[in-house]
Every structure is written in C-alpha cells, then in structure tokens.
Amino acid sequence: MTHTKSLPRAVRRATRVSMAALAALVAAVLALVLFFPPPGGSFHPTAWSPGPGFSVDEAKVDRDLAGTTTPYVGEAVRGPEDIEIDEHGRPYTGTQDGKIVRVLPSGDTEVLAEVGGRPLGLAFGHGGDLLVANHGIGLQSVSPQGEVAVLTTRAGGRAIRSANDVAVGSDGTVYLSDSNPKYNSTEIPGLASYSLYDFLEGRAAGRVIAYDPTSGQSTELVTDLHFPNGILLSEDETALLVTESTRYRISRHWIAGDRAGERETFLDDVPGILDGITRDESGLIHLPMYDRVDALDRFVLPGTLLRHVTVRLPPAVLGAREPLSGSILTVDAEGETVRQLTGFHPAVSNIALLDGAYLLGTLEGAGLRTVTVPHRSSAAAAGSGHTTCSSAHLWVPWPHGSAPA
Template structure:
C-alpha cells in the first residue's frame, strides 16, 4: 500500500516530467571536463573571506552584482526586481523596480545606472528614477538571459546574453553543454546593438582590459575565461585566457591597476563532472525533481588575475561560513565588495595586507 509521502513524491516526479516535456527541445552533448585542479599552489585553501564585514545581513535578497557611487552608496538588484541602495551606515532603500531580475549593473559616465536584467534586457535607470529599455533583443528575437555588462570610456556597453534558457532554467544549460552564449555591444550614440561573438558556454561576466583592447568573458559551465580582442592585429578573434578553474566563474571586474577579480559561485562538483560525458545521464537528470540534482557546495571563492591570466591571489571561505555563492567581486578604494545571487548579505573586505 502506497503512503501519502510516496504518492506526493510520485506527483512531484510526474509534474517535473510534464514541465520538462513542455519546454524547448533538450538535447545534451557529452563534455569531458579536465581533471579539477587541487586547492593548493595558486589555489591554496585559505579563510581570508571570513574576515569580511557583513552589510545588511538578513535584509537583502540576492544582490547578484554591485556598484558603488562616489558617496560610498552600494547598489545592487535583488530577486524581486528591486534596485537597492545601501548607504555607508548600512541602511538600505529601494530606488526602483525593473519588473524582472536585475543582474549585472554599472554606473555610466552620466550617472545613469545601466542594468542587465535577465528578463527585460539592457536597461538604464536615470537619475530621475525613470527606467529606459536600451536593448531587448537582436534582429527581432528577444534576449533570453541578459547577464552582465561593462562600459567603455566611449560609452559603449558590452553585455552578455548567457543562454537560450531563461534565468529560472539556467541549470538546464549546465546539463545540455551546448554553446548558446553571446556577446553584444550597444552604442548609445546610434542606439544600435551589434553581435560580437557567439558560441560560448554560458556567457556570464564580462570585463574590459585597462586599455580596452580586449574583453574577457566567463564561460561558466566549462570552468574557463575567454578573451576577445577588440583592437590590434588579433581584433575580432577569441582565445583562451585561463582554463580549468577550480569552480564556476560568475562575474568578473577590473581594478584600476588592470587586474581582474573573478567570483567563483562554488567549487567544482565531482558528481556533475562524472555525469558530463554521458548525454543519457544528463537527460535523465533533467527529468528529475530539482532536489535530486547535484547540489552546489557552500563555499566562498574569489580569484585575482593579472592581464595575462596568471593567478595572483585567492580569497576563500571553505564551507561558506561567512560568505558563499559569491557572484560578484568589485574593488573600490582599497576594499572588495562581494555580492551573491542568493545570499542575504553584502561582503566588504579591506585589501590591506592581502
């Protein structure tokens, strides 16, 4: 005789099957991940992130990406579509709502907050509080997953469309292992959007080099960062910048010295890596309820790179005791500001001595 709990489990399972077969065609490819690097040498385990100051703990809901204005106010977008401002005393307020899921954001030279909203596209929050849609699609097809941005000195906005799956379905992209990600540039002067690069494996964070001769793009689900040349003899070409990272690279930013900070959402998952070579196992997993999928390990991780892709340092929190699921790392005036897609806090860490 079936119990109520088993009936409930069956109901969840068949509902999951229905939802799966109701969505777009799912056809995973085999992927052979490189052996994950040990957490030693350049990636030696440490606990530096545990000394971070926690801002607005328990009061915010997943500020995935951050920027800081000239007055020291922290801005981020939460899971309810709110744009949150946190003042230097830790008090916060909602300044706007995009109606979607704001992810990457950055102030432009005019003081407008440019936002990559996963569902709404590329937006501009003006000083008067109005939100303008800058770009919502390409060649008549809406973006599916507008993810991260970086703004050049000439005002051009570089941004990614991570996947053909929406933000709420991003784990299907992980399982399918197909290169759906794209890199675009939007020119505010002409109001035109141009495709620069496609065929990337979940195109996530982007960051321009100090001289703006190249741009980096995180390809999250293949544990690598690619470089796309904008100027010089290699202009228009893509190459590997760093590969076989010890975790999933999310957003990436550049500091004033031209170095890069990469947020790793979590460390590599052995179960997922073993599953990747088998399309059958990945397709089977996609039909299961999400609580049966491989789970991310709680871990805080940030990696500092030079302009050649060399690892300069790492900041970690094994077990995620203070900070975990870090999705953005921003350096401003001797401090790192750390955001997260899911956490209820913002981290602030002084870099002196690190």
C-alpha cells in the same frame, strides 16, 4: 545441512529480486526520457569530460580569511548579485525581488527603483544612469531619480532572454552578456540560477551583445559561448574577457585593432564555476567562483544519458539544495595565479573594491558582506578619494567612515 542446501536458493531469489529492481529502474529511466519532455523544448546534449581544475600552490591559498566576513547591510538586501558604486561612494545592487537598492553613507538602504525581473549585472553609463542587465527582460537604465527605461530586448533578430553582465566602453558602447537563449525565469520560474540547464545541454549558445546608445542599435558581437557571464574590457579596450561559467574558462575576444574578430582562451580548467570579473588599480583580476559539483563533473557531463535524465527532474529538485560555497581567485594580467581565498558560504558572485575591503555580492543566501583585502598594492593603499577602476567599479573609502574590522 538444511541451511547449507537452501543457500543457493536464497542467492537465486536475491538475484531475481536485484534483476527485477534493475529492470524497474531502467524502465523508469526510459519512461522519464521518452514521456516527459525537457524544459525549453528540444534537447540535444553533447558530452564533455571536464578536467579536474588546476591546482593552486598551497602557499597562495588563504583558507581563513572567509571566516572574517562581516555584514554590510545584512538582511536588508537579499540576493545582491552585482554591486556598483557611484562617485559619492554609495553602493548600488539588485535584489531577488526586482529592486535596485542604494546604500546610504549612514548605512541605511533605500529602494531607488523597481525594475522587475532579476537584476544581475550593473554598470554606470556615461550619462550617469545605472545600466542593468536584467535576466528575462534585457538591458535597462535607471536614472539618478529612479526612472526606469528599457534600452533593448533584442539583438540579431532574437530576444535577449538571459541578460547577465554589463560593461561600458570609453565611447559609451555597452557590452551585455546573454547567457542562454532557452533557460530562464520565463521558461522555468523560481530558480536562483539557470546555469545547470546550460551545463546539461552542453552547447555553446550564449553571446555578447554590443549596444550603441546613440543609435539605439544592438548587434551580436560574439556568439557560440558557453554561458557567458562576467565581462571585462581590456585596459586598451581592444579585447573583452568573458567568463564562460559552464566551461570553467575565461575566453578573450579581440574587438578592435589588428586582431579584431579573433578569440582565444585566456584561462582554462579553472577550479570553480566562474561568475563575475573585476580588475583593480594594480591590474590584478579578481574572479569569484562557486565550488565545482563533483557528481556533475564525474558522472553527468561525460555522457548524454544522465544529462537526459537530470534535465527532466522537477526544477524544485534541482534547485532544492543549499547555496554552493565558493572562493575568490586572483590572477595577474597574464592569467598567473596570485592567490585564492577559499571557504566563502554562500559563494561570492561579484565583488566591488573598497579601501581595504571587498564588498561581496551573492546570488542567494546572504546580504551584502565585506572582507578585508590582503596584499593590497602600495599604489592602492596610498590612494585617497574616489579613483575609477578599469572594471567600471570604483575604488572608494569605506562608506561608513572607517574600515571594517
């Protein structure tokens, strides 16, 4: 009887404790929001509820191929975010510590140049120099002898703070994505990626810049983009495809012809966080992407309160988790899914196409890797020598003399 009579008192005590804990939590959240300024200055997030991501037909999903990746140069290169291949079949990549590395036919690596910052997108310009989209610096060039030059650091009266990818037109025009004007290694040092902060603010602040190598002038070509990342010119060069990482989509921007100045969505509600974009000889478009973060999609992005809280967490907390896993989505010229290769860990950031293989880039957590490419086109399989792809990558033989196992 004593126990029974005391039960309501115990319940009331537990309720008081729970209410006190809740009040303490609310007070802590309010204190965090009111007294701890967010990085990057003013923060005015906008809510957005993402879709779940479109489903890929199970018959088009390969869950096993990722397990067959093999090291290319392994630990010798850290953070090879993008890869470009020269006319001699030698891959080039940028590293986390600001170097441009070239892989020799022997399999050895050499440092071509130290460019500082965080080299991301790469492409060869018409003069043979390697163009570098360098996060926190801008657009650079590296000569075959390793001489480094800064081509542009500003466009539209603003600094280029988050250079990400680069593509080159047949007339020599260089297209450069500038992902975000606020969040980069200058403002928040030490992170592998700054897209989370763009996710949290939720505003279209990125742009694509056109650089004229003849005049040296840089202009804003496209604005109001959500973390523009990979760039791909259409085969007739009338449009640009741009991966918008923090909106799970690819947008198409017409830059020439009757539709110049128009934009449209090419692919929406992609089941991953897009990074690079590459087209092969057969016209297929390959899209490396990171797995979505369910808690971010379900709880943080649909409102603004948790955006305010999350952005104020220490960068070490936000960047402390293991690198994300990911997949490679392949679509045709109309955006229809051809296949999805899943289970890559860490996720693939960019790919270069080699004879019978992908050469895989990654933001962090691995060196260069390769994986055999399934379902290659007969035209590509029959080809020999070095054939230029429309993505500015090359379709080249395995540089070590034989295809990987």
